[in-house]
Amino acid sequence: MKKGNQLSRKIFGRFLRAIVVAFWVMVLSFALIRIAPGDPASTKLGIGAEKEAIDLLRKQLHIGGNPISQFFSYLGDLIHGNLGASLQTGVKVVDIINRTLPLTIYLILLSTLCALLLSIPIGTFIGWSGKGPLVYGFRGITAVFLATPNFFIAMVGILFFSVRHNWAPVFGYDTAFPKNLHYLWLPVVVNTIIMTSVISRVLYSSVTETKDQEFVETGIIRGVSGRRFFWFYILKPSLAPTVVLLSYMMGTMLGATVILETIFSLPGIGREMVGAVLTSDYPLVQGILLYFGAITVFLSFMGDLIAYLLDRRVKI
Amino acid sequence: MSAEPLVVIDDLKIDVRLTRANRLPIVDTATFSIDRGEIIGLIGESGSGKTMLCRALVGTLGRRGAYIAGGKLTFDGIDLVTAKGSAWADIRGKRIGYVPQSALAGPNPVMTIGAQLEESILQDKEFSKGNVKARAIELLNIVQIRRPEVVMHQYQHELSGGMKQRVMIACAIAQQPELIVADEPTTGLDVTVQAEIMRLLLDIRSEFKTSIILVSHDLPLVNQICDEIVVMHAGSTVEKISSRDITRANHPYTRALYDSRIDLVEPKGELTTINGQPPTVGNWPVGCRFSERCNFVEDRCRLPQVLPIIPIGPNGFSTCLRFNELEK
Numbered sequence: 001m002k003k004g005n006q007l008s009r010k011i012f013g014r015f016l017r018a019i020v021v022a023f024w025v026m027v028l029s030f031a032l033i034r035i036a037p038g039d040p041a042s043t044k045l046g047i048g049a050e051k052e053a054i055d056l057l058r059k060q061l062h063i064g065g066n067p068i069s070q071f072f073s074y075l076g077d078l079i080h081g082n083l084g085a086s087l088q089t090g091v092k093v094v095d096i097i098n099r100t101l102p103l104t105i106y107l108i109l110l111s112t113l114c115a116l117l118l119s120i121p122i123g124t125f126i127g128w129s130g131k132g133p134l135v136y137g138f139r140g141i142t143a144v145f146l147a148t149p150n151f152f153i154a155m156v157g158i159l160f161f162s163v164r165h166n167w168a169p170v171f172g173y174d175t176a177f178p179k180n181l182h183y184l185w186l187p188v189v190v191n192t193i194i195m196t197s198v199i200s201r202v203l204y205s206s207v208t209e210t211k212d213q214e215f216v217e218t219g220i221i222r223g224v225s226g227r228r229f230f231w232f233y234i235l236k237p238s239l240a241p242t243v244v245l246l247s248y249m250m251g252t253m254l255g256a257t258v259i260l261e262t263i264f265s266l267p268g269i270g271r272e273m274v275g276a277v278l279t280s281d282y283p284l285v286q287g288i289l290l291y292f293g294a295i296t297v298f299l300s301f302m303g304d305l306i307a308y309l310l311d312r313r314v315k316i
Numbered sequence: 317m318s319a320e321p322l323v324v325i326d327d328l329k330i331d332v333r334l335t336r337a338n339r340l341p342i343v344d345t346a347t348f349s350i351d352r353g354e355i356i357g358l359i360g361e362s363g364s365g366k367t368m369l370c371r372a373l374v375g376t377l378g379r380r381g382a383y384i385a386g387g388k389l390t391f392d393g394i395d396l397v398t399a400k401g402s403a404w405a406d407i408r409g410k411r412i413g414y415v416p417q418s419a420l421a422g423p424n425p426v427m428t429i430g431a432q433l434e435e436s437i438l439q440d441k442e443f444s445k446g447n448v449k450a451r452a453i454e455l456l457n458i459v460q461i462r463r464p465e466v467v468m469h470q471y472q473h474e475l476s477g478g479m480k481q482r483v484m485i486a487c488a489i490a491q492q493p494e495l496i497v498a499d500e501p502t503t504g505l506d507v508t509v510q511a512e513i514m515r516l517l518l519d520i521r522s523e524f525k526t527s528i529i530l531v532s533h534d535l536p537l538v539n540q541i542c543d544e545i546v547v548m549h550a551g552s553t554v555e556k557i558s559s560r561d562i563t564r565a566n567h568p569y570t571r572a573l574y575d576s577r578i579d580l581v582e583p584k585g586e587l588t589t590i591n592g593q594p595p596t597v598g599n600w601p602v603g604c605r606f607s608e609r610c611n612f613v614e615d616r617c618r619l620p621q622v623l624p625i626i627p628i629g630p631n632g633f634s635t636c637l638r639f640n641e642l643e644k
Contacts, residue, residue, distance in 0.1 A: 222408070
């Protein structure tokens, strides 16, 4: 009984910390977009606009005046679940996010799934039984992909698959499930390559560390073998760092999609954010960053939790 | 029960593969046998090859790139030199239990103590999911763990060093093996805990008639519970002697090991040490490998030669050329 309580208290504590982090993300996103150069009113009215017209528009958009009072009115709206509307188009921020977020989530989840399906066998196999040339080859290839920026891999991909062979579309999207894969597969491949390089590398080094430990030897001598041995003596003791890293990477992938969606002209939330920043669309940037922050915080919370459930030595 | 010893090790050689062509001997000329129900202490400094000898007994040399290069190793008549996977599957865990080095290991960190015990028990087809839990608790009681129901649900990092080692012993005896290989089971534990673990091993022997091979570098400690002591130095067994006769050992190395003990009851004043460092693997001197550190050395000890194994008494032997000149 006592144990269960301890665990739930730990999880609750970690959850509270996550909420605090999410709050600061919100504050920062509010401040950053205002510190950044650019003014939504003059952007909307064009270069030659009169000063009076700009001031009037600022007032109408509720972005004039003291930033502190602006913040509190934003906070008040937020508590009521109101993210405001785009300054440029007047569309509600929630609607924009609902329209663009699914694509990005598809992109990230598919890449994560593919990366896991590749990394777990590669990382454990090379970590457990790899020797000589196989290990050098593995380390070399992953190092190359780790050092290459994703947009470069993306452009090579476009050049090869879209320009030369016409296997992948260069723009456009279809939101319906199986059809969207036609537009998503190349960006997913690019993401998968990068994630696989990182994750298989981390798993590889965890497994090489695990396999020399005495409890593995003891397990072999105890007579454990087959699938049971693979799970309890190789994969499970090695998985915690990978899970934590994976949750962190899925968060950074949100940032990476800003670039990927721009290159592949995909109408996802990343590209939406680029547009919002360029036009100083305060509510939209704040709303998107809030979502990004909340998702990242949630992912890292889940990552820590799963790592802890796999391996009780992990601190949460 | 046959009169044949349970384990026979005869002129065993173990090499480690450095590269494809380059091999390094880490054990050669290891010779001794273990009778049923006997506790043997395998003593030596680090690098003497005692751990590798244990690995040969449980068939995990391959994990460290080592292999048996020659000689004889049998367990109850089964040739372990040529044993394949299926033969090992019948021996490991079931007929030979293993207690790992205390300093390094302990139970699997991602399984509860109960899960590991049940895993060990379920290797035996006689047990099913229904009666495995009762047996696990029974085993924890045998190794004198208090509140076994609680410990079953704990992980290894929640246990003390002594408790971990008791759990490892419980796992090792789960199948009632005929032989337990205990590789430095008490190194790094408190002195009082060391004594408790030693006593536990003694109890297990008298209750289950298990043979135990106890690896250690602590001769005085091990001498208290062993029947026979086998001393290894630089990859070879240099002496086998009954533990009662340890003060009258027939090899200068055994004497030096015994004399370098720290006597807490009657402090001897200055501590005795052994000259020099143990020769490292690959740099063994010719002739007697202890010659460079030995106080009784003569010129003939340093000649290139294969040292004779001189039988002394019913079970013992010594490889010292001057054994009969040693002061008794």
